[in-house]
Amino acid sequence: MSGNMNLTLKIWRQKNTKTKGTLVDYKVKDISPDMSFLEMFDVLNEDLITKGDDPIAFDHDCREGICGMCSMHINGRPHGPKDAITTCQLHMRSFSDGDTIVVEPWRANAFPIIKDLTVDRGAFDRIIGAGGFISVNTGNAQDGNTLPIAKHDADAAFAAAACIGCGACVAACKNASAMLFVSAKVNQLAHLPQGQPERMKRVKAMVAQMDKEGFGACTNTGACSAECPKEISLVNIAAMNRDYLKANLISLED
Amino acid sequence: MAALTFILKSSIGNKIIMGLTGLFLIVFLMVHCFVNSMIFMNDGGVLFNEAAEFMGNNVLIRTMEIGLFAGLFIHIFQGLNLMIKNRKARTIGYSVQNGNVSSKWYSRSMGLLGTLLLVFLIIHLRHFWYVSRLTNEITGHSSTMFDEMKEVFANLWVVIVYVLGMISLSYHLMHGFQSSFQTMGWNHNKYTPAIKMIGFWFSVIVPLIFASMPIALHLGLIK
Ligand code: SF4
Numbered sequence: 294m295s296g297n298m299n300l301t302l303k304i305w306r307q308k309n310t311k312t313k314g315t316l317v318d319y320k321v322k323d324i325s326p327d328m329s330f331l332e333m334f335d336v337l338n339e340d341l342i343t344k345g346d347d348p349i350a351f352d353h354d355c356r357e358g359i360c361g362m363c364s365m366h367i368n369g370r371p372h373g374p375k376d377a378i379t380t381c382q383l384h385m386r387s388f389s390d391g392d393t394i395v396v397e398p399w400r401a402n403a404f405p406i407i408k409d410l411t412v413d414r415g416a417f418d419r420i421i422g423a424g425g426f427i428s429v430n431t432g433n434a435q436d437g438n439t440l441p442i443a444k445h446d447a448d449a450a451f452a453a454a455a456c457i458g459c460g461a462c463v464a465a466c467k468n469a470s471a472m473l474f475v476s477a478k479v480n481q482l483a484h485l486p487q488g489q490p491e492r493m494k495r496v497k498a499m500v501a502q503m504d505k506e507g508f509g510a511c512t513n514t515g516a517c518s519a520e521c522p523k524e525i526s527l528v529n530i531a532a533m534n535r536d537y538l539k540a541n542l543i544s545l546e547d
Numbered sequence: 548m549a550a551l552t553f554i555l556k557s558s559i560g561n562k563i564i565m566g567l568t569g570l571f572l573i574v575f576l577m578v579h580c581f582v583n584s585m586i587f588m589n590d591g592g593v594l595f596n597e598a599a600e601f602m603g604n605n606v607l608i609r610t611m612e613i614g615l616f617a618g619l620f621i622h623i624f625q626g627l628n629l630m631i632k633n634r635k636a637r638t639i640g641y642s643v644q645n646g647n648v649s650s651k652w653y654s655r656s657m658g659l660l661g662t663l664l665l666v667f668l669i670i671h672l673r674h675f676w677y678v679s680r681l682t683n684e685i686t687g688h689s690s691t692m693f694d695e696m697k698e699v700f701a702n703l704w705v706v707i708v709y710v711l712g713m714i715s716l717s718y719h720l721m722h723g724f725q726s727s728f729q730t731m732g733w734n735h736n737k738y739t740p741a742i743k744m745i746g747f748w749f750s751v752i753v754p755l756i757f758a759s760m761p762i763a764l765h766l767g768l769i770k
């Protein structure tokens with residue numbers, strides 16, 4: 294079909310966490326500009342399987358920008374050349390015939406590579422496990438409107454809750470810092486009444502876990518927010534720092 | 548005291564130290580710039596020498612000087628410490644990285660700019676602080692601060708080093724000024740745009756005034 298592209302891909306191949314990886318060249322032919330980036334990978338993998346080669350391991354699930362799995366560092370940017378989208382939302386029309394595209398996994402010591410482009414983002418789960426929840430008794434759900442919540446609080450909580458835990462913030466940061474992710478997860482609860490009882494304990498525990506996982510500190514370069522598919526704002530980091538200071542200096546809680 | 552260990556142990560605590568000492572050093576820069584600007588009175592350094600004399604002999608100022616050195620030392624030490632820690636968070640880097648799309652080069656180069664400033668600072672302290680505070684007191688040598696400046700800046704290379712130092716300072720402040728507010732948690736639509744604007748002009752104007760001193764003295768524009 295006319296308008297279809299032939300591309301050269303340089304893809305990071307790595308057998309497992311322990312072995313060393315390297316960039317390997319692949320050619321793909323007749324790629325439709327309407328394909329998503331992941332569909333282009335499907336085509337390549339089909340081809341590799343037919344040839345009896347090992348297909349490239351990459352993470353994906355929803356393919357509609359909500360699960361946060363599709364971690365690919367494309368031509369030097371997390372999720373590729375467009376702003377505010379995930380890799381699965383990236384279309385091949387963003388590239389031109391004859392392009393060379395370099396695809397690497399997220400690079401952070403806290404995200405060990407499992408195979409090829411898949412990394413272990415378990416560190417994020419452990420941060421959530423440390424305090425990113427509210428403790429409630431099970432039973433019938435409360436009526437939604439029994440707790441009045443001011444519009445600006447609801448909006449701020451919702452904006453923070455848009456974080457899909459994709460890890461692009463860590464991937465983009467020169468320090469591989471997880472501050473944007475953690476601050477989003479702290480603030481989605483800090484703005485709501487249900488989040489108040491454990492608010493101080495939560496921020497301390499989540500920050501402690503973040504540090505333990507080996508993420509870097511925040512230099513406020515803003516690369517995280519610029520590369521975040523959900524455009525999580527740096528305001529969240531400032532708000533978390535405020536809460537963190539308060540939790541350590543003023544709060545009565547241990 | 549145990550309650551304060553978070554400052555040493557956590558990444559946010561470490562950064563708060565950077566922010567606080569950074570803001571403190573910004574205040575010092577304002578004072579330093581104000582006092583030195585007196586050479587522009589073009590009165591043969593009379594007013595400037597008086598101010599320098601006052602700064603050098605006033606007990607309160609000399610006590611604050613200890614605080615200044617402490618602040619500087621902490622800022623430098625903590626900065627280097629964070630730089631090393633942050634490097635450890637990504638030991639295998641990307642083969643292609645398009646960092647300029649998402650952040651400014653100087654925001655990613657605070658460690659480098661800070662190191663250049665440290666080198667400049669050592670040269671600068673050797674030129675003036677060491678001479679005025681230490682050797683003059685020991686030797687009883689009585690050249691004025693203004694004479695000292697004229698002598699030092701007669702050398703073109705020194706002027707070049709000072710100008711380069713001020714360029715590093717400008718970029719270091721360009722990021723550091725607003726960054727310290729963000730770290731302290733002071734980010735709000737109401738005042739953050741103002742902080743950013745003040746930070747920008749401060750980072751341009753103050754180093755420019757400083758840089759114009761060696762240039763003006765070298766060219767003999769101030770006598
Ligand atoms: S803050 Fe943005 S970039 Fe980071 S994990 Fe959440 S959605 Fe992804």
Ligand code: FES
Nearest residue numbers: 356360361363381
């Ligand atoms: S596959 Fe779910 S966000 Fe891309």
